[in-house]
Amino acid sequence: MGPHPAVAAIRLAVRRVLTDLLAHDTPASPAPPASPAAGHRRAVPRGGVRGAVYERSPSPLVLVACSGGADSMALASALAFEAPKLGIRAGGITVDHGLQQGSDARAGEVVLRLRELGLEPVESISVRVGRSGGPEAAARDARYAALDAAADRHGALAILLGHTRDDQAETVLLGLARGSGIRSLSGMAAVSGAGGRYRRPFLHLDRQTARKACMVQSLPVWDDPHNADPAYTRSRLRHEGLPALEKALGKGVVEALARTAQLSRDDADALDTWASQAETAVRDATGLLECAKLCALPSAVRRRVLRRAAIEAGAPAGSLFARHIEEVDRLITGWRGQGAINLPGKVVAQRQGGRLVIRQA
Numbered sequence: 298m299g300p301h302p303a304v305a306a307i308r309l310a311v312r313r314v315l316t317d318l319l320a321h322d323t324p325a326s327p328a329p330p331a332s333p334a335a336g337h338r339r340a341v342p343r344g345g346v347r348g349a350v351y352e353r354s355p356s357p358l359v360l361v362a363c364s365g366g367a368d369s370m371a372l373a374s375a376l377a378f379e380a381p382k383l384g385i386r387a388g389g390i391t392v393d394h395g396l397q398q399g400s401d402a403r404a405g406e407v408v409l410r411l412r413e414l415g416l417e418p419v420e421s422i423s424v425r426v427g428r429s430g431g432p433e434a435a436a437r438d439a440r441y442a443a444l445d446a447a448a449d450r451h452g453a454l455a456i457l458l459g460h461t462r463d464d465q466a467e468t469v470l471l472g473l474a475r476g477s478g479i480r481s482l483s484g485m486a487a488v489s490g491a492g493g494r495y496r497r498p499f500l501h502l503d504r505q506t507a508r509k510a511c512m513v514q515s516l517p518v519w520d521d522p523h524n525a526d527p528a529y530t531r532s533r534l535r536h537e538g539l540p541a542l543e544k545a546l547g548k549g550v551v552e553a554l555a556r557t558a559q560l561s562r563d564d565a566d567a568l569d570t571w572a573s574q575a576e577t578a579v580r581d582a583t584g585l586l587e588c589a590k591l592c593a594l595p596s597a598v599r600r601r602v603l604r605r606a607a608i609e610a611g612a613p614a615g616s617l618f619a620r621h622i623e624e625v626d627r628l629i630t631g632w633r634g635q636g637a638i639n640l641p642g643k644v645v646a647q648r649q650g651g652r653l654v655i656r657q658a
Contacts, residue, residue, distance in 0.1 A: 301509070301510070301513040303506045303507075303509035303510040303513060304375075304510045304513060304514060306502060306506055306510070307371050307372065307374070307375040307498075307499070307502065307506065307507060307510045308375045308378055308379055310375070310498040310499055310501070310502060311372065311375040311376055311378075311379045311457070311498050312379045312383075313498070314455075314457065314496045314498045315359065315376075315379055315380060315383050315385055316383065318357070318359065318385075318454055318455055318496070319357070319383060319385070321493075322357055322454055355386070356384050356385055356386050357385055357386065357454040358385070358386040358387075358388055358418075358451055358452060358453045358454060359376065359380060359385055359386070359387055359388070359453060359454055359455050359456075359457060360387075360388045360389060360390050360444075360447065360448060360451065360453045360455070360456045360457070361373045361376050361387070361388070361389045361390070361411075361416070361456070361457045361459075362389075362390055362391075362392070362440075362444055362456055362457065362458050362459070363389050363390070363391050363407055363411060363459075364391065364392075364407070364519070364521065365391065365403060365406065365407040365410065365518065365519035366459070366518055366519055366520065366521060366524075367504070367507050367508040367511045367518040367520075368459035368460070368461055368464075368499065368504065368507045368508075369458075369459035370410070370511050370516050370517075370518050371459070371499075371506075371507040371508070371510040371511050371516070372457055372458075372459040372498065372499065372507070373389055373410075373411055373414055373416065374414055374510070374511070374514055374516055375498075375510075376416070376457060377414040377415045377416055381415075385454075386417075387415070387416050387417075388416050388417060388418045388419060388420075388451065388453070389407075389408075389411035389414075389416040389418075389419045389420075390419075390420050390421075390422060390443075390444060390447045390456070391404050391407040391408060391411070391420075391421050391422070392404075392421075392422050392423075392424055392439075392440045392443050392444070393421055393422065393423045393424070394424055394426050394436050394439065394440070395423060395424070395425070395426065396426060396436065396523070397522070397523075401421075401423070403519060404421040404423075405421060406519075407421070407519070408420070408421050410516075410517065418451060420447060420451075422443045422446075422447060424439040424440065424442070424443050425439065426439045427439065433529060433530070433531065434615070444456055444495075445490075445491075445494070448494060453494075455493070455494055455495070455496050456490075456494055456495055456496070457496050457497075457498060458495055458496070458497050459497075459499055459507070460485055460497045460499060460500060461499045461500065461502055461503060461504045461506075461507060462499070462500060462501060462502060462503050462504075462551060462552070462555045463503055463504040463535075463539075463551055464485070464504075465484045465485055465500055465554070465555045465558050466539065466550070466551040466554035466555055466558075467531055467534050467535060467539065468484040468485055468558070469482055469484050469554045469555075469557055469558050469561075470534055470538065470539070470554065471530065471531065471534065472484070475618075476619060477618075477619060478565075478600075478619055479561045479564055479565045479568070479597075480561075480565045480569075482557065482558065482561040483558050483559075483561040483562035483564075483565050484555070484558035484561075484562070485497060485500065485558075486562065487500055500555070501555075503551065539551065568597055568598060568601060569601060571598050571601075572598045572601035572602050572605065573605075575594055575598055575602060576602050576605060576606075578590065579591050579594065579602065581652065585652040585653070585654060586602070586603075586606060586652060586653040586655070587651065587652060587653075588628075588629050588632070588648060588651050588652065588653055589651065591603075591629045591653065592629050592630060596626070596630075599626065599629065600622050600623075600626055603622050603625050603626060603629075603646075603653075603655075604617060604622050606653075606655045607621070607622070607625065607640055607644055607646065607655055609655075610640075610642075610644045610655045610656055610657060611642045611643070611644050611657050612640045612641050612642040612644040613641055613642050616641035616642070617640065617641055621638075621640050621641065624638045624646075625638050625640070625646045625653075625655075628646065628647070628648045628653060629648075629653065632648060639658070640655075642657075643657060643658045644656070644657060644658065645657070645658045
């Protein structure tokens with residue numbers, strides 16, 4: 298008898314990601330002769346390619362970011378099951394944000410659970426959460442900084458994140474509420490981070506599947522009280538907003554929003570490619586943006602060029618909103634002699650002699 302359908306689903310999702318990682322983690326040098334241990338060790342040449350002597354290097358390491366909640370515990374269990382079969386080492390990281398009393402003890406418990414699953418290395422990292430962008434954004438920034446540092450320290454090939462289809466739907470709705478563009482509506486990418494470091498195997502699975510997988514495997518889970526705290530926007534959306542939408546529109550809202558995210562991502566990727574190609578054509582010999590050429594571009598492409606230019610000048614991407622780009626765009630499409638536009642990061646955009654200058658103030 299095979300595993301429970303929920304367990305089979307999470308394992309298949311992780312297996313696909315691990316297989317993709319191995320397919321893209323190929324050495325640039327010619328492959329050495331096959332050996333019985335080839336599935337567990339990669340060989341690297343010593344002394345040049347011709348007549349090289351091959352040395353075995355450690356198997357690739359994949360980490361799971363685990364809070365102890367149902368989603369990430371399910372992910373950790375699937376990684377622990379699938380990784381050894383593919384010759385991959387599996388480890389785990391839990392981040393202690395220090396925002397709740399006893400958070401250090403909770404992190405210690407997660408470490409023990411991960412080790413019981415057979416993961417190694419396992420590490421708990423304490424972070425200091427700032428205030429920039431609000432509590433949720435500040436905690437997220439601190440968490441990803443800690444995960445990046447851990448991946449570098451351990452030489453990890455990737456970090457798996459337990460975001461589900463429900464999380465994706467919430468992200469799309471939050472983007473709609475902010476009046477964001479199509480990139481924000483594309484939600485979370487299955488692959489993100491520097492070099493594709495972060496992988497999200499569960500984006501096509503619902504939250505209940507992950508919780509059911511934990512239950513049938515008798516995995517203890519921790520329910521973060523912040524996830525039920527109405528002080529947090531995502532919590533209100535999860536417990537009030539989405540249920541109200543499903544009551545008004547019927548079942549299937551979460552699936553539809555997740556599908557919207559994927560379609561929006563495809564469109565946004567295409568527009569980003571177009572903008573990247575157009576950017577060179579709209580700059581003069583000195584590298585300044587020419588207003589007449591910018592004006593000739595479709596607005597969706599032009600605004601992407603302007604956003605890229607603002608970020609290159611030092612504007613923080615997370616603080617650069619649609620309203621900022623719209624103001625800069627009016628220097629192109631609604632020019633009437635207006636003054637400079639102040640952007641986040643002490644960046645200034647102004648029109649001078651038919652050129653758009655975006656620079657540090």
